[in-house]
Amino acid sequence: MPPAGWVYGSRTFKPGGKSWTWYDTRQRGPCKKHTNGSSLVQNFRQVLRVSLTGATLAFVAGYVNAVSLSSVYRLTVTHMTVTTIHAFFSPGWRSRFSLGGLQGVVARLGLDISQLANPSVSERSLGDDIAADLCVLFGFLIGSVCTGIVVGPSLYAFARLARAPTILNENKTKQNYRYYRMRVSWRYGVGLILEALCLSMMLIFHSTDSPKAALFFAGTGMGLQNSLTSVYSGSLLRTTHLTV
Amino acid sequence: MWTDIGVILGQGTQQLVYWIFRKNDELQHSKTDLWRLKFNVPIMTSYFVGAWAGFLGFYQFGINVLVAPVLFTGMAGCVAIYLDRQYVIFLLSFGEY
Numbered sequence: 001m002p003p004a005g006w007v008y009g010s011r012t013f014k015p016g017g018k019s020w021t022w023y024d025t026r027q028r029g030p031c032k033k034h035t036n037g038s039s040l041v042q043n044f045r046q047v048l049r050v051s052l053t054g055a056t057l058a059f060v061a062g063y064v065n066a067v068s069l070s071s072v073y074r075l076t077v078t079h080m081t082v083t084t085i086h087a088f089f090s091p092g093w094r095s096r097f098s099l100g101g102l103q104g105v106v107a108r109l110g111l112d113i114s115q116l117a118n119p120s121v122s123e124r125s126l127g128d129d130i131a132a133d134l135c136v137l138f139g140f141l142i143g144s145v146c147t148g149i150v151v152g153p154s155l156y157a158f159a160r161l162a163r164a165p166t167i168l169n170e171n172k173t174k175q176n177y178r179y180y181r182m183r184v185s186w187r188y189g190v191g192l193i194l195e196a197l198c199l200s201m202m203l204i205f206h207s208t209d210s211p212k213a214a215l216f217f218a219g220t221g222m223g224l225q226n227s228l229t230s231v232y233s234g235s236l237l238r239t240t241h242l243t244v
Numbered sequence: 245m246w247t248d249i250g251v252i253l254g255q256g257t258q259q260l261v262y263w264i265f266r267k268n269d270e271l272q273h274s275k276t277d278l279w280r281l282k283f284n285v286p287i288m289t290s291y292f293v294g295a296w297a298g299f300l301g302f303y304q305f306g307i308n309v310l311v312a313p314v315l316f317t318g319m320a321g322c323v324a325i326y327l328d329r330q331y332v333i334f335l336l337s338f339g340e341y
Contacts, residue, residue, distance in 0.1 A: 058286075189321040195321075196315075206310075
């Protein structure tokens with residue numbers, strides 16, 4: 001037997017017509033602005049704003065990733081766990097078209113650790129590689145933690161929960177929109193400024209010949225950006241982990 | 245993203261198959277998540293364009309190409325704070341606004 005539906009305040013999400021639909025008890029019928037699937041995005045301006053924001057931040061992520069891949073350790077800073085197109089963005093890719101050269105940081109870390117038992121590989125360079133992998137991984141984690149500290153719980157979820165029945169008015173649909181949309185907050189601005197600081201630290205440390213510190217800050221910046229966009233859009237957008 | 249695009253393409257294919265064979269099924273009239281493509285396709289495209297720009301820029305100008313994303317993200321942060329300025333004023337006034 002199919003479920004009757006899920007109730008969110010005065011609204012219910014239940015089967016009706018040809019698909020699942022939002023119903024409002026006060027409207028005594030289906031919600032005009034709340035249909036199945038498109039409930040996350042309400043109007044064209046919002047779609048444009050969100051997709052442009054995501055696209056520009058994805059541009060930044062691709063840019064920083066390519067720079068990181070082209071620099072000393074040839075490590076990806078935006079794709080932690082998955083196969084990347086590493087080899088295509090670095091010189092001599094034909095000679096390094098191997099499994100190790102095509103993996104994300106976690107896989108590379110595993111490969112490096114597995115090579116510790118191999119006596120033919122120099123321990124020093126291997127330890128260096130492992131340290132670089134760990135710098136990116138922990139940098140990404142710390143970036144996400146920073147977002148959690150700055151932004152807190154998802155403002156998008158808050159915006160949805162804040163739909164108090166006393167505020168919603170059927171005759172003022174434009175005013176009601178703000179309770180559903182992905183709202184801009186100064187907290188995201190602080191997060192983006194932190195990301196800019198991390199990227200400038202990457203630039204400084206790379207210039208002073210400290211590539212591990214540069215990788216750490218690159219990972220932190222990307223972790224900040226990825227978690228900011230995830231929190232902003234309720235996990236609709238991801239600007240760094242595109243192949244997941 | 246790539247997974248989302250794959251799922252959407254699969255849903256579209258399913259609907260196409262239902263439409264071709266006129267299959268009477270409860271899924272026949274279900275909606276696909278095509279609206280997600282409005283976000284996924286620009287993001288994927290700009291990621292690859294950004295990667296290409298970063299790659300070319302690095303080999304042309306060295307590590308200094310990072311100045312561009314630093315400036316961009318810093319400016320975007322300032323814009324976001326500006327757009328939410330009323331709330332910032334409220335916070336700075338310690339709730340007495």
